[in-house]
Amino acid sequence: MMKSFFLSLLVGLLFSKDYVKPTEIDGKKKWKGEGTTPNLESIVIGRCYEYIRIVNPSIGEKNCTEIWEAFKKAFINKDPCNILPSDYELFINLALHTIPPNKSLFWENNHLLVTSYSDRTRRYMPLCDTLIGSFGDFLNWCGQANDTGFNYDSCPNTEECENNAVESFWKIASITYAKQSSGVIYVMLNGSAIGGAYPVKGFFADYEVPNFQKDRISRIEIWVMDDIGGPDLDSCGRGSVQILEERLKTMGYDITCIDNYKSVLLLKCLDYLNHSDCSIVSSAPSTQRGLVSPHRGGSWSRLIYTIFVAFVFEICFNPLN
Amino acid sequence: MVLIVTIVAVLAAVLLANGTKETSMQLLQWKGTGTTKNLQEVILGRCYNYITTVNPELRDKDCQKIWETMQKAFIYKNPCNITTEDYQLLLDLASHPIPCNKSLFWSKTNDLVHRYTKTNHSFLTLEDTLLGYMADGVSWCGNPSSPGINYESCPKWSECESNPTSVYWKMASKMFAEAACGVVQVMLNGSIEAGAFRSNSIFGSVEIFNLDPDKVSAVQIWLMQNIGGPASESCTGHSITRLKSILEERNLRVSCEDNYRPVQLLQCASDPDHADCRLCTNSVQ
Numbered sequence: 001m002m003k004s005f006f007l008s009l010l011v012g013l014l015f016s017k018d019y020v021k022p023t024e025i026d027g028k029k030k031w032k033g034e035g036t037t038p039n040l041e042s043i044v045i046g047r048c049y050e051y052i053r054i055v056n057p058s059i060g061e062k063n064c065t066e067i068w069e070a071f072k073k074a075f076i077n078k079d080p081c082n083i084l085p086s087d088y089e090l091f092i093n094l095a096l097h098t099i100p101p102n103k104s105l106f107w108e109n110n111h112l113l114v115t116s117y118s119d120r121t122r123r124y125m126p127l128c129d130t131l132i133g134s135f136g137d138f139l140n141w142c143g144q145a146n147d148t149g150f151n152y153d154s155c156p157n158t159e160e161c162e163n164n165a166v167e168s169f170w171k172i173a174s175i176t177y178a179k180q181s182s183g184v185i186y187v188m189l190n191g192s193a194i195g196g197a198y199p200v201k202g203f204f205a206d207y208e209v210p211n212f213q214k215d216r217i218s219r220i221e222i223w224v225m226d227d228i229g230g231p232d233l234d235s236c237g238r239g240s241v242q243i244l245e246e247r248l249k250t251m252g253y254d255i256t257c258i259d260n261y262k263s264v265l266l267l268k269c270l271d272y273l274n275h276s277d278c279s280i281v282s283s284a285p286s287t288q289r290g291l292v293s294p295h296r297g298g299s300w301s302r303l304i305y306t307i308f309v310a311f312v313f314e315i316c317f318n319p320l321n
Numbered sequence: 322m323v324l325i326v327t328i329v330a331v332l333a334a335v336l337l338a339n340g341t342k343e344t345s346m347q348l349l350q351w352k353g354t355g356t357t358k359n360l361q362e363v364i365l366g367r368c369y370n371y372i373t374t375v376n377p378e379l380r381d382k383d384c385q386k387i388w389e390t391m392q393k394a395f396i397y398k399n400p401c402n403i404t405t406e407d408y409q410l411l412l413d414l415a416s417h418p419i420p421c422n423k424s425l426f427w428s429k430t431n432d433l434v435h436r437y438t439k440t441n442h443s444f445l446t447l448e449d450t451l452l453g454y455m456a457d458g459v460s461w462c463g464n465p466s467s468p469g470i471n472y473e474s475c476p477k478w479s480e481c482e483s484n485p486t487s488v489y490w491k492m493a494s495k496m497f498a499e500a501a502c503g504v505v506q507v508m509l510n511g512s513i514e515a516g517a518f519r520s521n522s523i524f525g526s527v528e529i530f531n532l533d534p535d536k537v538s539a540v541q542i543w544l545m546q547n548i549g550g551p552a553s554e555s556c557t558g559h560s561i562t563r564l565k566s567i568l569e570e571r572n573l574r575v576s577c578e579d580n581y582r583p584v585q586l587l588q589c590a591s592d593p594d595h596a597d598c599r600l601c602t603n604s605v606q
Contacts, residue, residue, distance in 0.1 A: 039369040046366005071520040116440045266590040
């Protein structure tokens, strides 16, 4: 009898893979992930008002306190491993706003670069530059069952359980963002990422691509950015990027793909000034912009032109100034 | 009975009229943008965001107290009568040390300089410090009568210099300059006609005079011209020469660089196909 008891216990444990019990320390549950960001409420409400008053006032009036309450309701006083994307539905409906066409920017493996490049909606409007995204960007949160507070000590990470507050938030945020995107769609991928520029299992592949609205999208442009001096593991027409291109073409989209899109490359170069990939012609002296004294002409300007050309060659072949 | 009712009605009408007249008279009218709506939530949120995610070394700052001190500086006051003393307590609570060699001053290069510091964390502008971060792009002013804050309008600098935001920025700029040490940088605009360096700018009137020559070893000027010009001024220009002499007189070493390359790369990111932004190698598109 004891044997069968222990056997069934063992079998039970083996099959309980979906819910990993956290270790208990001093009677308090301890998860493996970071706890809720301190001062979350002030930060989030502040970001909400900042968004509607300063960043993007065109979206009109929103009740930030109401949106915050709806956000909290999704996960407060619940089992932190049982939060579903649909729990955020009320929050999504309150925080929703239109995204201008040709401004959507999807990405994988280059969060900071995308944030810099998008310039807070001035160039593009990636998910983190929408009101919904601003609620979660770089923040962390979770609650606990039978408790109306946040857990500031720890939160479950995705390995411990997938249906955690943060993961589910980003799932529904990604789905919503994809559904609202229109015009030309931009995608920034990392050509130096281990495992491929286009992760076949990821937020972009699983929640965004399937929710593109075909009748509102004119074409899709992919940028594959390699790390400066980094390995060129994937690029247009190769590897995982090819998988993405095929997938989108099969869905009927008009696709273009650009390796190391120059505008973004120039931004990346800020940290790699002396790298050969980052030398630009205009580091030559200002003579090329017409600062030559108007009183001089003829042979003088020819001389300056020769000096300029020589200087340019020097820069190009010897990037260390 | 009818007489009493009439008298009451007349009294009520007079009081009501007086009441509205009083309120509308006491909300002062100005020419500038009014206080940003939800100022409290924005300032508080920015303060917490700053101490939690931007500069966690400051996590022990009391944002609630900082906000209250800031509000006290201007609420219920005539917005043409603000002094630096009004902000002294706020300055004490919110100021923090700046690492050496990181201070980046600027004049007429607002967009470019901040795009630069958002990407390259080697440098800090005033707006990357707590005081600057909280107030950037926001306006505020008080009003002597209730509710004490004027959301309709605020005085422009041309209407009165001692207004809450102008005094704030003057005070914060002075503090930022005083705190600077090591090599400091300044990004100026070589494409404006009025000259890259102007004596009436905050940089020209406050900051350069509050740099401490015992702490600051050198001043590096980055003179940035717009991609495609105009090239109104360069390092050898008049206003730059004037700036150099003012700084040298204060015992500060000065150097100047035309179109400092890293910042120019950033400019090119917005205009990559311009002739001035061609890359030397052919391996990129």
